[in-house]
Amino acid sequence: MLDFENWTCPVPLRDTPAVVMGHGGGGAMSGELVEHLFLPAYGSSPSELTDSAVLPFPGGRLALSTDSYVVKPMFFPGGSIGDLAVNGTVNDLAMSGSQPLYLSTAFIVQEGTLLADLGRIASAIGAAARAAGVQLVTGDTKVVDNGSGDGVFVNTTGVGVVAPGVDIRPTRAAPGDAVLISGDIGVHGVAVMSVRAGLEFDTGVTSDTAPLHGLVADILATDVPVHVLRDPTRGGVAASLNEIARAAQVGISLVERDLPVPAAVADACSLLGLDPLQVANEGKLLAFVPEAGADAVLAAMRDHPYGRGARRIGACTADHPGTVVARTALGGTRVVTMPIGEQLPRIC
Amino acid sequence: MLDFENWTCPVPLRDTPAVVMGHGGGGAMSGELVEHLFLPAYGSSPSELTDSAVLPFPGGRLALSTDSYVVKPMFFPGGSIGDLAVNGTVNDLAMSGSQPLYLSTAFIVQEGTLLADLGRIASAIGAAARAAGVQLVTGDTKVVDNGSGDGVFVNTTGVGVVAPGVDIRPTRAAPGDAVLISGDIGVHGVAVMSVRAGLEFDTGVTSDTAPLHGLVADILATDVPVHVLRDPTRGGVAASLNEIARAAQVGISLVERDLPVPAAVADACSLLGLDPLQVANEGKLLAFVPEAGADAVLAAMRDHPYGRGARRIGACTADHPGTVVARTALGGTRVVTMPIGEQLPRIC
Structure with missing residues (x-):
């Protein structure tokens, strides 16, 4: 056990004695x-x-x-913190192949928050839970003084049931797997940034927040042995694929022109200096399946409302284990790095 | 469904359009x-x-x-936010008669918090989980900017398994039940307030934070049919008993001189103008059991390290349903009211 009474930070924590925004970004610093x-x-x-x-x-x-x-902000085009809180946890459960059953909700509310805003968030939670078919079963509310919070923070914790035989996890990624995505990337992050105070711009992009367990059920019903499912939220597709590549010690090769980046997202990313691969999604999943089953899984995904834009974006290889590379439009190859810190703070 | 877009607050929310500290106090406003x-x-x-x-x-x-x-503050005499986060959720699980198995931990950390402080809190969580025999199985860390948080907030959510036949809940309180407490009251609240910035005073009181599922197991092993268990945290014994009286529509009569209030707690409460019945506990439980089994349960409690000070403090009656009364030292009777708002903000 470390002696935190007399502790100094190890070098991997970037030589800072204090927490910085990057520690919450879902990238390398979060991992450290x-x-x-x-x-x-x-x-x-x-x-x-x-x-x-x-x-x-x-x-x-x-x-x-x-x-x-x-x-x-707590309300953004296409949803609110309430939708995210339900769908995000439902999706994390679904990514292990489980069927979500129950959610707890715990609020930390800043004194002075309008009750009407809290009510709108709670209503969004209720509606999202009904839409996802999960029960809200227990809760907690704490209030903190002005200056010690920021509107409403919500924790949701979910319980799901895992059917016998289901075994879906990052270390199961294997050379020969096709890498599939269920639709357009970068949408949620751009939608939130477009209404961030001081940064407003008009994109018409709305968050993709959605519950994905129905899509997962349709994928599993194909009987193709699914190796990995992952929803690329904080840190985007880049962080998720790097984590999987490292966990399974496989290489991952993407084809850049196959990445579904909507024009409005590409424009906003160019304006803000962001890489769409690092931007958060809240209604998309990555699936790793043996190449022989990829077409069947793609067909099942495209038959589901949340998988209409599904496509193959790359493959798992035995080469360059632990590393994600992308073939560029110009025919070159670049390494898709793990984001270090926080590209878009407080995006979920 | 309420229309929160065009919502005004109903009168029970105390005619305020905004959240106030009292909404997080565990009393009447929290209930509203x-x-x-x-x-x-x-x-x-x-x-x-x-x-x-x-x-x-x-x-x-x-x-x-x-x-x-x-x-x-996050560190106080007898413990830290880390101890509370484990023991508090373990205890909530234990109060339904379940055996706690798994905990999730989710952090919201303010930018600038010392990594050493975060490490001390995480260490306390690890040590408390080992002491309680529960597994820390999944987690999350978010970072918020300076001014949007206050050090470290921790959510813990726990899963327990409920043995067949166990049925312990507030509505089972019945006339003829003895009301038991496992030991001294008001200790945690006074310990935290004694180090609150601007209010420091020297009491020698340390928090009673402790995991109570072992004590519950010993109580259940008596085979006395336990009706209700409750840990009187926010809002203290007064809030817990009022909730139980209302839920079961029974009366509860306390004998004031039987309440175990340590002298140092009584002195601090007098100094601060607090009622010890409304002060938070983090290592005590209330048990409602049929009078015929009360002595056996008391004996079992006193044999456990966390129940040494167990005693009978009152009884459940068919009179004054929904109301808690206390016989005073002078022979009179007073109503023990539900606390309205927040006597001691941010006590847990």
Whole structure:
């Protein structure tokens, strides 16, 4: 156990004695915080970086996943922090192949927040839970003084049931897998940034926030052995693919021109100096399936409302294990790096 | 469904258009927020006010409980926000008679928080989880900018397994039940307030934060049919007993001189103008058991390290349903009211 009473930060934490925004960005710094601070402090060995834990429970297996939502602003084109809080946790559960059943909701509300705003958020949570078919079963509300919070922060934690035989996790990615995406990327991040105070611009882009467990059920119904599912939220497709490549020690090759980046997202990213591969999605999933089953899975995805834009974007290789590369439009190859810190703070 | 777009607050929310500290105090205003805002927004019917939800799961029943912790300061005599975050959720699970198995931890960290402080909190969480025998299985970290948070907020959500036949909940309180407490009251609240900035005073009181599921297991092993268990945290014994009296529509009569209030707590409460019955506890439980079994349960509690100071403090009656009264030292009777708002802000 580390002695935090007399502790100095190890070099991987970027030589800072204090938390910086990048530690919450879902990229390399977030990973370092887990590896160098939380795991030693918890006395845990590094486990797989899955979106939800799959655990034994009398009579079967359950999946458990938690996320706190601090998106700013709380209302944005296409949704609100309430929609994200339900769909984000539903999706994390779905990415382990589990069927989401129950959600808890816990609020940290800043004193002075309008009750009407809290009510709108709670209504969005209720509506999203009904749409996803999950039950809101327990909750908590704390209030903090002015200056100690920012509107409403919401934690949702979800429980799902994992069917016998289902085994979907990052380390199962294997050379020969096709890498599929369920639709356009970068949409959520651009939608939120377009209404961020001080940065308003008009894109017409609305958040893709959506519950994906129905899409996952349709994918599993193909009987193709799915190896990995992942929703590329904070840190975008780049962070998710890098985590999978490292966890499974496989290479991943993308074809840049196959990436579905809507024109409005490409324009906004160019304006803001962002890489669409690093921008958050809230209603998309990546699927790794054996190439022989890829067409069947793509067809199933395209038959679902949340998978209409599904396409193959790359493949898993035995070459360059742990590294993600992209073939560029000009015929060259570039490394798709893990984002370091926080490209878009408070995006979810 | 309420129309929160064109919403004005109903009178029970105290005629304020905005959230105030009292909405997070665990008293009447917290209850109103649940009843008039969250339940309508979620489309739920008012359910029982239990500390954890007991839910069907393939093969049995699980308990799910969530709490966010915003205690200020984060370190206090006898513990830290990390200890509270583990023990508080373990205790909420234990109060439904479940055996806690798994915890998630989700952090909202203010930019600029010292990594060493975050590490000390994470270490406390790790140590408390080992002491309680629960597994930390999944987590999340978000960072918010300076001015949008206050150090570290932690959410823990726990899953427990409920043994067949166990049925412990507030509505089971019945006339003829003895009301027992596991030890001294008011300790945690006074310990935190004694180091609150601007209010420092020297009491020697340390927080009673402790995991109570072992004590609950010993109580259940007596085979006395336990009706209700409750840990009187925010809002103290007064809030817990009022909630139980209302839920079960029973009266509760306390004997004031039987309440175990340590001298240092009594002195601090007098100094601060507080009622010890309304001060938070983090390592105590209330048990409602049929009078015939009370001595056996008291004996079992006193044999456990966290129940040494257990005693009978009152009884459940058919008189004055929904109301808690206390016989005073002078022989009179007073009503023990539900706290309205927030006596001690950010106590857990």
